[in-house]
Amino acid sequence: MTATPPNEQPTETTYSARGSNYVLRKFFVEEGGVAANPEAVEWHRAVDHGFHGPEPTEEATGHILESMRAVGTRLRAAYTADPVPTAALGADRPVATFCSWNSELTVGPGAGVPAWLISEVTVRPTHARRGLLRRLMTDDLTEAHEAGFPIAALTASEATIYGRFGFGAGTFNTEITVDAHTRLQLKAPTVGSVEMADNQAVARLAPEIFERFHRQTAGSVDRQPKWWGLVSGAWDWHEGKSDPEIRTAVHYDADGRADGYVSYKFLPTQGFEGALKVVDLVCPNWEGRIALWEYLCNLDLVTEVRHAGAPMEDALMWGMVDMSAYTVRKRFERLWLRVLDPVAALSARRYTSHRRLTLSIVDSMGFADGIFTIDTTGDETRVERVGDRPRTQDDLAGKSMPAVELPDGVDVALNVDALGSLYLGAVKASTLYYGGLLRVRDQDALRDIQALMSTPTDPYCISPF
Incomplete structure (x- = not known):
């Protein structure tokens, strides 16, 4: 496979915040392994430090670079452009890391959508609170949206980080123990x-x-x-x-x-x-x-x-x-989903209920924002964007997670992260409603959105990344 996805090239730009200056780069792993990819080697070392891992060996780094090259992973990094103090990590070691690659998400038996997978997100603690994660995430999701990807996905080590970027918990797993004494x-x-x-x-x-x-x-x-x-x-x-x-x-x-x-x-x-x-x-x-x-x-x-x-x-x-021999030790979110194109994403999945609804989707980053209709009453699902939603005080204030309001003529209003959780049926619409995350015209609309988004089985992801 090629090292660089078609039509993509390395990029470099600058960024400043709170008196600190940075260079932001996007690059790819090229042929030649460790020796030919010094920038990727330092990127990988920064990732391991970010997740409190040991210093990677040359052999381990070689395996990782080979795997990333095989799928055309795009690496992003932020480097300090300011003088580095004595004994501090060098300027060639990123202070923030991020990567993504093209994949596919199954949305039902025999049906899938292109998915933009995100991983290895770190920010060095001494460079936190400078907007580096937001800048890297915004640049990456903008590219995904412009490339026509309906959805982005990630697995998170910290559940509190990604909601403000529009990600919602989209699949769940359990950690279990089965007693085998008998x-x-x-x-x-x-x-x-x-x-x-x-x-x-x-x-x-x-x-x-x-x-x-x-x-x-x-x-x-x-x-x-x-x-x-x-x-x-x-x-x-x-x-x-x-x-x-x-x-x-x-x-x-x-x-x-x-x-x-x-x-x-x-x-x-x-x-x-x-x-x-x-x-x-x-x-x-x-x-x-x-x-x-x-x-x-x-x-x-x-x-x-x-x-x-x-x-x-x-x-x-x-x-x-004896089902008591089956013990659930932990329940956790596995895959976080971020809808980038509601028309493409909602058109791709399958529905067992025949409904017609108008949705208002709130997305502070703009990718999925607007009013949409979804109609499953015919032979084929029809999803259309029918207009902009009215701006609210939270929108005007630039809040990353604006409060959801129900515009006139709309059946259901929700934030884009809630749509990510509903998308594959990981949660019932009524659960989000009772949790204050969904607004509906009336109880008929709640029953309709619940019937529409329900799935025969729970979504299941066994491939953390």
Whole structure:
């Protein structure tokens, strides 16, 4: 794949705030690895420092640069243009980092939209409160909007940061533990078979199996090539090294076709016993997923199985004879969604309810702002922008999250971050309404927007980035 997305070139500009001066650059990873990309090397070091990671080795940096180059990642950085004090980090080390790349978000079985994925957002604490994040985010989202991307997405380490930029929590996961002391007892027999597998063979199977999962699972995003090293233990990008403790197993359907896999590792706890940590579990059907869980829980010396990326509503729990052995340790938002083009985004997803509604969308950054109609009463969904919404006092004051007001003739009014949460059905419209995040003409309009945006299943993302 090419290092630079078509029609994109490196850029450089200047920025000043609170008496500090900066150079802002956008650039790409080029051929030649570490030696040919000194700017990207320093960018990667700044990212690791920003997330309190260890100093990356040359080998680890090489793997990361290769993965970013493979998907045409655009790197953004802010550099101080002021004199650097003695012993401080050099001027070639960014004080803020940001990156994005082109991907795809599944919005329903067989349906997807282009998605602009954002990651590695850091600002050095000594350069905070100078608007660097807002400037990098604004530049990046502006490019995404101008390039015609309907939606942007990110996974967040801090949930309080991104709402002001229009991102809403769009998918959720749970962190679970399944007690395996008495092995997994199920109400119905599992389907197919599971075999322990060769890690490298699984790494070759994994992309095709994941693709089948991705195509039919709302909330899924494409994976970068680095995932297959994580699955096999060949390279763990979190730790910056290989992991020889990884084991794998494959599920086969009734015809003997490989249709799912699990990657896991054993964590000793007491004596010879221990817990299993699920690294990656992928199968496009629930029958295969439950069979893989049965395999994990029935391994000798395993007292519990831990999974940090389980779905919100899990068929496994309902299939267990003793569902009290299934414990949810944590519930968290996985994918944050930012609608950039409501017409394209809302037209792409599928609806099970026939309604016609007029929406007022508040977007302080302007990309999705306006009044829109959505009509699902015909053979095809029709979404149109019908006008500007009236300006409010919050708009005139330049607030990043203006209060939502309901204009005349509009059924539903909401902020663009709330639209991101509604988009794939992660939350009911009534929940947002009772939380004060949605305004409606009347209770009929609330019932209509709830019916319109509801989905048959919860969105599910298993690919943090």
